[in-house]
Amino acid sequence: MYNNLLPPNTPDSEQQLYQRALALAGYTMKELAEAAGLPIPENLKRDKGWVGMLLEHYLGACAGSKAEQDFPHLGVELKTIPVNAQGKPLETTFVCVAPLIGNIGITWENSYLRKKLRRVLWVPVEGERNKPLAQRRVGTALLWSPDIHEEQQLRRDWEELMDLIVLGKVESITARHGEILQIRPKAANSRALTEAIGEFGQPITTLPRGFYLKKEFTATLLSKHFKI
Template identity: 60%
Template sequence: MINFSTMSISQPANERELLLRAQSLAGFSLGELAGHANKIIPNNLNRSKGWIGKLIEMYLGASAGNKPEPDFTAIGVELKTIPIDNYGRPLQTTFVCVAQLTGNSGITWEASYVRYKLTRVLWIPVEGQREIPLSQRRIGNPILWSPDATELLQLKSDWEELMDLIVLGKVTSITASYGEVLQLRPKAANNLAVTTAIDDLGKIINTIPLGFYLKKTFTSKLLSSNFFI
């Protein structure tokens, strides 16, 4: 069990240290962690969507902040908290990164930011049922994961399909139904946010920002294969 009085929040030196820290959080409630860190628990997550992730980042020693790098920069590991139901199934899609809608000529999957962010991921399940007060939701056992050959192929195929649509100027016709495991969905702080993209005539247009998300079917299989097999 973690010793809060002597807990170090420096950056983890390696994956083993990171995983041990994450394992030591398992079983604690968000209220317990927030209390020891003197953090105020929001009434709900509607306007504090990143609160859980930031709280856990603090305990694990994440270093990237808002930089476009993996959360644990020195060891190349990304942190993803994932809300789950009573059966261990994900309750929502998982944000990967913001999609760049211009300047994509010549970019490849191997050099993509999606590939970069998903190379090595520390998944931390958190109880997410709405009937459980936020302060009482418990943290689950972590998973340190890299996509296998099949998962990489699925991700690459979806990314290439979605990027082709962006490059061909069809960004406004993209819906969340595209992609087997990876999708593009609106990603903005509010409905007034806009960014630039290219239309099918090659002209610059204003449109809503989009983000890459992992579908629940993908993360559900990931969780089940690590916990139940």
């Protein structure tokens, strides 16, 4: 059953990584977890990163919890994306933490977000809640880089959002800001505060924020490449 699954060592090339991802298509979470000897959580409420961790095992990701791409030697970021039966994304996609202080000298060209999105291995996974986790299947992977138009969209949104942060308006940023990119609070609980700049330049504490790609953008991305 598992002849197509490759050993979890670090891939030597982008093409090898992509072929590994393609080989996972059609397998259920149960099949992959059993072959890897990993327990399956009842649901993903307390184990939100479990699917990504399972796929990283088979793809040979080596970054771990480090603040870099999942495959830094290849310059590739792995993003699992839960989809419905029609192949439409079910939620926004977290990219990276938004820097709230120390932003002097940061431009779009040298931003961490651009580095993360320069080359992405998208792996769709069935994600509808009425389907047990064990029965959900992996979809066909997509290796993607932003085209000129997409990069322009990302840059505009990033610059708008970062301007608000630098001007001390982080508390006024809502999920409606940005065309395809948004900033939202990202914290385990309301006590996990971090430093930021207030409206009058004063130090404040606030919830950590994260950059997320909106569902409409990832839906367009998938439909364009898979002709959904």
